[in-house]
Amino acid sequence: MRFVDEFRDADKAHALAAKIAALCEPGRQYKLMEVCGGHTHTIYKHGLEDYLPESITLVHGPGCPVCVIPMGRVDDAIHLASQPDVIMTSFGDMMRVPGSGGSFFDANAEGTHIRMVYSPLDSLKIARQNPDKQVVFMAIGFETTAPSTAMTMIRARAEGIENFSVFCNHVTIVPAIKAILDSPDLRLDGFIGPGHVSTVIGCRPYEFIAKQYGKPVVVAGFEPLDILQSIYMLMLQLSQGRSEVENQYARVVPWNGNLVALKAIGETMELRPYFEWRGLGFISHSALKVHEKYAAMDAELLFQVPGVRVADPKACQCGEVLKGVLKPWECKVFGTACTPETPIGTCMVSPEGACAAYYNFGRMNRTRVAEAGVAGS
Amino acid sequence: MCLGIPGEVIELHPEQPDLAKVNVSGVRRMINIGLLSDDPPAPGEWVLIHVGFALSKIDEQEAAATMQFLEGTGQAYEDELAALKASVIE
Numbered sequence: 001m002r003f004v005d006e007f008r009d010a011d012k013a014h015a016l017a018a019k020i021a022a023l024c025e026p027g028r029q030y031k032l033m034e035v036c037g038g039h040t041h042t043i044y045k046h047g048l049e050d051y052l053p054e055s056i057t058l059v060h061g062p063g064c065p066v067c068v069i070p071m072g073r074v075d076d077a078i079h080l081a082s083q084p085d086v087i088m089t090s091f092g093d094m095m096r097v098p099g100s101g102g103s104f105f106d107a108n109a110e111g112t113h114i115r116m117v118y119s120p121l122d123s124l125k126i127a128r129q130n131p132d133k134q135v136v137f138m139a140i141g142f143e144t145t146a147p148s149t150a151m152t153m154i155r156a157r158a159e160g161i162e163n164f165s166v167f168c169n170h171v172t173i174v175p176a177i178k179a180i181l182d183s184p185d186l187r188l189d190g191f192i193g194p195g196h197v198s199t200v201i202g203c204r205p206y207e208f209i210a211k212q213y214g215k216p217v218v219v220a221g222f223e224p225l226d227i228l229q230s231i232y233m234l235m236l237q238l239s240q241g242r243s244e245v246e247n248q249y250a251r252v253v254p255w256n257g258n259l260v261a262l263k264a265i266g267e268t269m270e271l272r273p274y275f276e277w278r279g280l281g282f283i284s285h286s287a288l289k290v291h292e293k294y295a296a297m298d299a300e301l302l303f304q305v306p307g308v309r310v311a312d313p314k315a316c317q318c319g320e321v322l323k324g325v326l327k328p329w330e331c332k333v334f335g336t337a338c339t340p341e342t343p344i345g346t347c348m349v350s351p352e353g354a355c356a357a358y359y360n361f362g363r364m365n366r367t368r369v370a371e372a373g374v375a376g377s
Numbered sequence: 378m379c380l381g382i383p384g385e386v387i388e389l390h391p392e393q394p395d396l397a398k399v400n401v402s403g404v405r406r407m408i409n410i411g412l413l414s415d416d417p418p419a420p421g422e423w424v425l426i427h428v429g430f431a432l433s434k435i436d437e438q439e440a441a442a443t444m445q446f447l448e449g450t451g452q453a454y455e456d457e458l459a460a461l462k463a464s465v466i467e
Binding site for chain 2: 041
């Protein structure tokens with residue numbers, strides 16, 4: 001073990017780390033992907049990689065909803081927001097994401113009306129207060145967030161609010177995992193499954209990973225010990241030659257998910273034939289659009305959306321980072337041209353983005369590892 | 378937006394069954410509990426809140442552990458709490 005950052009229950013973490021190390025086969029390298037950006041944040045914040053033997057590498061996955069939105073969709077959103085009599089509402093996380101002509105903040109400086117909201121429901125109050133405007137909610141997020149958009153649409157219809165619509169960019173996690181499994185760039189040994197997404201979809205949708213691809217999956221909580229425990233459960237499966245879906249976060253995640261949430265999504269949204277993900281390209285059936293039953297709330301039908309595909313800046317390697325092929329610090333512009341204050345790529349914007357998490361926390365740990373190495377040599 | 382924040386249910390909305398007032402670190406706001414309509418939370422119970430919606434019920438111990446963890450995340454949690462304070466769900 002190299003360096004250990006102290007946190008609550010550090011003794012338990014040491015004990016888990018020892019159990020994990022004991023399960024490593026000599027000479028074998030293990031690559032485990034944490035799908036969720038919240039997990040990436042915890043891993044860097046607490047220096048969890050330093051608890052693990054060198055033979056285990058944690059690979060950061062695509063589960064950061066802000067990070068996977070392609071530039072063209074940001075441009076489309078700004079185009080929508082700049083239409084006469086439109087107020088767009090958006091989560092704060094989206095505001096600094098760069099499009100080809102700037103971010104939402106930049107667009108607001110030029111006179112568009114993009115308001116930050118905490119919840120999609122906040123958009124309804126804005127719609128009630130501005131009956132002569134069309135309020136368009138910039139919907140992003142995985143299955144964790146999609147039910148909130150869905151419930152808001154159902155409520156808007158029940159209340160007869162006619163000036164509310166949704167620019168739907170919801171994505172679904174399973175096709176992205178499948179795309180990564182099918183990618184020739186990367187060989188993974190197992191997955192730390194997302195926590196909050198699984199409160200909605202449950203654990204069953206991951207069974208194809210265990211059954212068809214022979215890789216273990218452990219759905220994990222967000223605290224440092226949760227993640228170490230999940231890594232231990234993955235390593236135990238690998239050492240016993242098993243590949244199953246297990247639920248480390250059963251205290252929050254029901255095996256079958258939240259049926260009310262799934263029903264609300266099914267009522268208001270339907271699968272797109274394909275959707276572009278930043279870094280992963282076009283993935284079949286990987287995103288949701290507004291259901292035709294709710295066409296009156298579909299901003300893509302109410303307005304002309306340019307839909308122009310915009311290539312990422314050449315210097316930006318978010319795509320490779322999102323696929324887990326590159327570590328954040330291996331990107332050419334990491335920490336120099338691209339920082340959280342002046343992000344070039346999405347991974348540097350969101351707190352869940354691998355680059356932002358590593359920039360904020362990981363660098364310190366690596367420095368301390370190096371210093372500890374020097375001190376100990 | 379990806380954080381799930383624990384809140385204690387203070388009271389249910391007298392007229393709208395899918396709304397409830399919660400207490401999150403001293404901030405009292407209205408949230409939607411419609412996603413838990415199969416097993417609605419009662420006052421005194423804890424829920425995990427995501428963008429204004431209770432996503433699952435949790436016990437008090439889990440709530441305390443999650444809150445301690447979130448407080449340690451610094452800016453991300455402060456931003457989330459500030460956003461919750463600005464929320465106007467009704």
